[in-house]
Amino acid sequence: MKIIVTGGCGFVGSNICAFLKNLSFKVVSVDNLSKTYSKLNLKRLNNLNIKNYNIDISNKDKFLKLSFKSDIIIDCCADPAVESSRKDISKNISNNLISTFSVLEKAKKDNSKLIFLSTSRIYPIKDSYKKFNIFYKKKNKDLFDESCNIIGPKTIYGFSKLASEMLIKEYNYAFKIDYLINRCGLITGPWQFGKVEQGLVSLWLWKHLNKDNNLYYKGYNGLGNQIRDILFINDLCELISLQIRNFNRIKNQTFCVGGGIKNSANLNELTRICEKITKNKLKIKRDLQTSIYDIPFYITSLKKVKKYYNWMPKTNLRFGFSILLEWMKKNYTLIKPHF
Numbered sequence: 001m002k003i004i005v006t007g008g009c010g011f012v013g014s015n016i017c018a019f020l021k022n023l024s025f026k027v028v029s030v031d032n033l034s035k036t037y038s039k040l041n042l043k044r045l046n047n048l049n050i051k052n053y054n055i056d057i058s059n060k061d062k063f064l065k066l067s068f069k070s071d072i073i074i075d076c077c078a079d080p081a082v083e084s085s086r087k088d089i090s091k092n093i094s095n096n097l098i099s100t101f102s103v104l105e106k107a108k109k110d111n112s113k114l115i116f117l118s119t120s121r122i123y124p125i126k127d128s129y130k131k132f133n134i135f136y137k138k139k140n141k142d143l144f145d146e147s148c149n150i151i152g153p154k155t156i157y158g159f160s161k162l163a164s165e166m167l168i169k170e171y172n173y174a175f176k177i178d179y180l181i182n183r184c185g186l187i188t189g190p191w192q193f194g195k196v197e198q199g200l201v202s203l204w205l206w207k208h209l210n211k212d213n214n215l216y217y218k219g220y221n222g223l224g225n226q227i228r229d230i231l232f233i234n235d236l237c238e239l240i241s242l243q244i245r246n247f248n249r250i251k252n253q254t255f256c257v258g259g260g261i262k263n264s265a266n267l268n269e270l271t272r273i274c275e276k277i278t279k280n281k282l283k284i285k286r287d288l289q290t291s292i293y294d295i296p297f298y299i300t301s302l303k304k305v306k307k308y309y310n311w312m313p314k315t316n317l318r319f320g321f322s323i324l325l326e327w328m329k330k331n332y333t334l335i336k337p338h339f
């Protein structure tokens with residue numbers, strides 16, 4: 001089976017490429033190497049004999065000239081930084097929504113299926129506050145699932161990804177392009193070069209490893225109480241391979257995909273795990289100002305994805321963090337410039 005991974009030199013895309021290649025799929029990547037670390041991931045793909053086509057996917061005509069035809073396109077091309085999405089709206093919409101449009105046109109031309117990497121940020125910001133209050137006050141597990149409300153401001157990033165989801169459904173209706181949508185929460189693992197607004201977990205661990213005190217509990221009075229679930233990349237790759245193998249049976253569905261309640265933690269808890277495994281303790285500062293784009297709570301309900309694929313994340317927080325730490329130590333000099 002032939003597969004195109006768009007954004008294949010990014011964190012998620014490069015890991016999916018490597019995983020699927022290992023399972024003997026014929027995989028190529030399409031990525032314009034817009035991230036500083038994309039070139040490092042490109043080397044990794046080259047070492048695995050995976051070709052990357054350097055194309056700006058938002059340029060539909062150029063993308064349609066790609067002669068490689070696939071059975072499935074896995075769309076990981078995006079500009080996933082939340083805060084900067086309101087600073088450069090045109091760039092965000094271009095790399096997210098317009099790129100999805102190009103991907104859909106390519107799928108239409110080649111008669112291929114589509115697996116789309118969406119985000120938990122398609123849910124409105126206000127609903128995260130509601131669920132946070134319920135979670136802490138009543139200890140009630142009111143998690144995010146596929147049926148939750150999607151109406152309301154959610155960030156430009158969330159908007160552009162939701163618009164992509166909607167466009168995919170239009171192409172399914174009008175042109176019979178079969179799809180799967182995975183709405184992912186926070187993902188982490190090796191080959192993620194964390195920044196404050198993208199890849200927080202790997203950043204947190206990297207700072208601990210380096211005894212770098214330049215770290216903040218941002219917003220919500222600087223208490224570090226905001227809570228997320230965490231999915232490790234290998235578990236996501238396993239799900240994607242299940243989705244590919246079962247595509248004819250399970251298609252045109254949207255799934256919430258994340259670490260789930262067992263793999264959820266607030267920032268203080270993340271700090272404790274980092275302290276334990278690195279044996280370093282930082283003086284984490286407080287930044288009291290809460291961004292209008294931040295959310296206090298996100299935990300995924302895994303009910304639907306478990307029912308359809310019998311899939312649950314296998315990697316728990318402690319084990320996932322230790323894998324990440326091993327990768328950091330082993331590749332220290334190579335990866336240092338990219339953090």
Ligand SMILES: NC(=O)c1ccc[n+]([C@@H]2O[C@H](COP(=O)([O-])OP(=O)(O)OC[C@H]3O[C@@H](n4cnc5c(N)ncnc54)[C@H](O)[C@@H]3O)[C@@H](O)[C@H]2O)c1
Nearest residue numbers: 007009010011012031032034056057077078095117184187
């Ligand atoms: N990392 C996470 O925690 C997370 C969480 C939820 C959803 N997602 C989704 O997963 C997908 C991948 O995220 P990631 O963390 O790997 O991001 P990333 O920034 O590491 O990778 C994105 C890749 O897309 C490429 N790209 C961007 N615009 C392009 C364009 N116009 N043409 C060609 N290539 C282009 C970039 O060069 C980069 O290599 C995104 O769709 C994102 O919304 C990620």
